[in-house]
Structure formats: C-alpha cells, structure tokens
Amino acid sequence: MPAHIIRFADLRPEKWRNGGGTTVEIASGPERTPASEEDWGWRLSIADVERAGDFSAFEGMERVLTVVEGELLVLTVDGREHGLERFRPFRFDGGAPASAVLPTGSIRNLNLITRRGAFTGYVTILELSKKRSLPLSAGQLGVLLQGDAAASGAGPADDGGTPLGRYDTVVAGAAEEGELPVEVSGRGFFAVVSLEADSPADSPEAD
Numbered sequence: 001m002p003a004h005i006i007r008f009a010d011l012r013p014e015k016w017r018n019g020g021g022t023t024v025e026i027a028s029g030p031e032r033t034p035a036s037e038e039d040w041g042w043r044l045s046i047a048d049v050e051r052a053g054d055f056s057a058f059e060g061m062e063r064v065l066t067v068v069e070g071e072l073l074v075l076t077v078d079g080r081e082h083g084l085e086r087f088r089p090f091r092f093d094g095g096a097p098a099s100a101v102l103p104t105g106s107i108r109n110l111n112l113i114t115r116r117g118a119f120t121g122y123v124t125i126l127e128l129s130k131k132r133s134l135p136l137s138a139g140q141l142g143v144l145l146q147g148d149a150a151a152s153g154a155g156p157a158d159d160g161g162t163p164l165g166r167y168d169t170v171v172a173g174a175a176e177e178g179e180l181p182v183e184v185s186g187r188g189f190f191a192v193v194s195l196e197a198d199s200p201a202d203s204p205e206a207d
Helices: none
Strands: 004-006 021-029 042-049 061-069 072-077 080-085 090-093 098-101 107-115 119-128 134-136 141-152 162-164 169-171 182-197
Touching: 021 141, 021 169, 061 072, 061 080, 061 119, 072 090, 072 107, 107 119, 107 182, 119 141, 134 141
Parallel strands: none
Antiparallel strands: 004 169, 021 042, 042 107, 061 090, 061 107, 072 080, 072 098, 119 182, 134 182, 141 162, 141 169, 141 182
C-alpha cells in the first residue's frame, strides 16, 4: 500500500452501546490474521469518553491507551487504579475488567488494540521540530495530536509538504524503489504507532 494521509474530518464516529462516548476508527488490518478468524489483528481509533463507566472487554487483545485531550483519566484495571495523564501511553490487558473515572471532565483517547499472537503494538509521543523532520518507517502510522505540521512523501504537495489537520494520520506504506521517504515536520506533538507481526513462537497456542 502506498503512503497516504487519512483525514480525521472524513471519518464517522460511532456511539457506544452504553451511551458513555463515541469511537472513530482510523485504521485497522489485516482482514484476516494467522492467529485468528476475526476481522482484524489490530485497530487504531480515537474515542471520546463523556462519562464514567466500564470499558468494553477485548478478550485475547492488548491495548495501548493515550489521553490526548483533557487532563486526567483514572483507569481501574483488574482492581488496580492508574492515573493516566495526557500524552502518556498506558498498556494493559484488553480482556481484564476495566472502568474509568473522569475527575477533570470528559477526555479524548488514542487507542491501539492488537491481537495477541498476531501483532504487538507500540505508541510513542514525540515533539515535532521545524529544524529537523521526523521520518516514518514503512508500515508506521503517525497521528498529529496538537500543533501545525506537514508531511512529505505521503501525497501530492509542494516543497513544503502536505499540511496536516489535528488528528490526521500519516500512513507510511511499504517502501518502493525511487519513492521519497515519508517525513513530518512542524511544531506540536505527534504519536508514532508501530506494529510488529508476531512469530508463531510468540503465540499462546504455541506453548
């Protein structure tokens, strides 16, 4: 898949069944995984949490949650309480009982969910600089969380790159010979999402 940009404004939010918030799916894949017949092995989304309550369980999954708007989310996972501040990714078992409290009001989260035995996911929050561009490796995704930035090598643009809006996602596709690398420059905060395919030896079924 060639490098491209996913515009957040073009995506449609879906309401939660319990009415506590909404989720916008940014990207997911692949359609089938070696470890499962489910529809996806990983999913990246943004969720607006509007009131306290229980999180949906994702059995066999691992989650990395990052608060990107709002000040604090208090998340209780399997009976243990965690205070999650903005731009600090938190990894936890998607199948464990989890509930949220919003001591400072509603928040927005960046969520990466991966299926165990198929993928392992990582989220890193970086501060952009106009002096040095940030390269994205093939297969990585980058989400502009705050500020002004532009991406080069991800679509038609002038010498300054393609401008990004807040929560737009840059997808660095598989590198092709002669293509320019995907790079992001500007000011603000940027989430780099990396996905690694697990080997069969990493799968729980292999033990």
